[in-house]
Every structure is written in C-alpha cells, then in structure tokens.
Amino acid sequence: MQTLRTVAEVRDAVRATRERGGSVGLVPTMGAFHEGHLSLMRAACAAHDLVVVSLFVNPTQFGPGEDLAAYPRDEQRDASLAEDAGADILFAPPVAEVYPDGFATSIHVTGITDVLCGATRPGHFDGVATVVTKLFGIVRPDAAYFGQKDAQQVLVVRRVVRDLNLDVRVVACPIVREADGLAMSSRNAYLDAAARVQARALSRALDAAQSAVAAGQVAATGVLAAAGAVLAEAGIDPEYLELRSPDDLAPADAVAPSALLAVAARIGAARLIDNRLLEAS
Structure with a gap:
C-alpha cells in the first residue's frame, strides 16, 4: 500500500x-x-x-x-x-x-x-x-x-x-456493532467506563422500537414511546429521537411500510448517533 x-x-x-x-x-x-x-x-x-x-x-x-x-x-x-x-x-x-x-x-x-x-x-x-x-x-x-x-x-x-x-x-x-450492540464509532474512544455502559441504551432503544413494530405498533407515537422509555431508564436525554422517511427524511407518522428511526445523544464526552430501518410486517 x-x-x-x-x-x-x-x-x-x-x-x-x-x-x-x-x-x-x-x-x-x-x-x-x-x-x-x-x-x-x-x-x-x-x-x-x-x-x-x-x-x-x-x-x-x-x-x-x-x-x-x-x-x-x-x-x-x-x-x-x-x-x-x-x-x-x-x-x-x-x-x-x-x-x-x-x-x-x-x-x-x-x-x-x-x-x-x-x-x-x-x-x-x-x-x-x-x-x-x-x-x-x-x-x-x-x-x-x-x-x-x-x-x-x-x-x-x-x-x-x-x-x-x-x-x-x-x-x-451495514452498521457494524460491538458485541453489546453499540454502533462502532471513532468517538466511542471518548467514553469512560460508566458512559460506555450507558451508551448501550442507544441500540437497546432501537431494539425496543423494532419489537414494538413487530407486535403491531406502527404509529410514530407508539414507536417513539417504546424507544424513549429505554433511553429515559438509562438517564439519556436525546438530542433527537425521530421517525423519518428513509428516502428524504420527511417526518413519518407511521412505519408504513418502512421508516428510519434515528437517535443522537451526548453521553459522557461523546456525541453518538445510531439508527435503524424499521419495516412493518
């Protein structure tokens, strides 16, 4: 090289x-x-x-x-x-x-x-x-x-x-993740031990939203509530947690047939982002 x-x-x-x-x-x-x-x-x-x-x-x-x-x-x-x-x-x-x-x-x-x-x-x-x-x-x-x-x-x-x-x-x-689900990022190096544990909630929030959609909850209010509850439990106040069109980022009222759930949060010294493409069954 x-x-x-x-x-x-x-x-x-x-x-x-x-x-x-x-x-x-x-x-x-x-x-x-x-x-x-x-x-x-x-x-x-x-x-x-x-x-x-x-x-x-x-x-x-x-x-x-x-x-x-x-x-x-x-x-x-x-x-x-x-x-x-x-x-x-x-x-x-x-x-x-x-x-x-x-x-x-x-x-x-x-x-x-x-x-x-x-x-x-x-x-x-x-x-x-x-x-x-x-x-x-x-x-x-x-x-x-x-x-x-x-x-x-x-x-x-x-x-x-x-x-x-x-x-x-x-x-x-595709996003590459750590074993605990945290999306790999160069800024993960800023996380101390406590912030690193807290940061796991980002991917868990996306998992919760995906589970809600799989259970039939496709309205944006329900999907965002499922993800937001996980973040709140971890003490994370997100910079944004939004459901958007995967094509043009227009606001999405529902996962119909798909939507991009995007999150950003400052955790410890790092500003981290993550997302998940949600698809209704």
Missing part, C-alpha cells in the same frame, strides 16, 4: 489503473479506524481493482466548540489496518492540499440537511458535501463506500451525486 499526500500523486496512480481498464473504489474516512471502516474497505476491495482510502480529518465539517482538535488521530495505526484490509492507496493529505489559500467554494444541499444532525450542527453537511465532492473529483471512483450509521450523510452524498450528475455509485454498507 502506498501513502500519498498530494492530489497529483493520487491522480497519477488512479490513471495507471484506468489505462489498464481497471475499476476504482473510494472509501472516504477521517481515520481512527475500527471494524466499521474496515468492513467498507473489504467491500471495496472485493469489487474493484484499485481501492483508495482517504484519511482526512475535515475541518469544515466541525463547528465552533466541537472536537476537531481532540478527534483521535493515529496515522501509523490506520495505515497498518488499511493495508491489512487490502487497500492499495492511503490518501492522507495535509489541510492545505485540500483547502489551498483562497479556497472559496462550498456545496450546500437544502432540505435534508436542515433536520436531525443538521439542525444542531449548522454547516456540518456543507463541509461533508464539499469534501466528498472534492474527493470524487480527485479520485474519480466508480463507487464510493459509506457506513449506514451515518444515514443522513449517505442521503446527502446521494443527493449531491444526483443533482450534480456525478458518475459515481454510492454504496451504503
């Missing part, structure tokens, strides 16, 4: 694969790799001749007072894990390579960025949309791989691809 720092280096490496008729996969990341990231890399490696993993802690998707400075960074560890997963290129550029002096362009997606995480993190998805579009322009992948844990992010990227006619397929891979 090569670690490359510049746009020119990546383009040259990708061009060589293209000239041989090979396909290219991209896995955009901010590093601090866990099994969720590695599952994306393995999926990409199984489908493409060349896989580029980007490692870039994107400053434009962090708001004032957020954890940009504290975000976990260990490039040497990440490089070893990416190589073991089969990646061919680790693109780890400095900030100035991505945002050179005078950079003045931003991509804003309306509607789906105004709710859920977008409501409390203004500008976050502008940063996501902009950096992902730049990565697509640099790598020109056939497909890009994202985790379903960031369901809203996946929808935002798909909307950018559709609206800007970008020639890339967006692949959403």
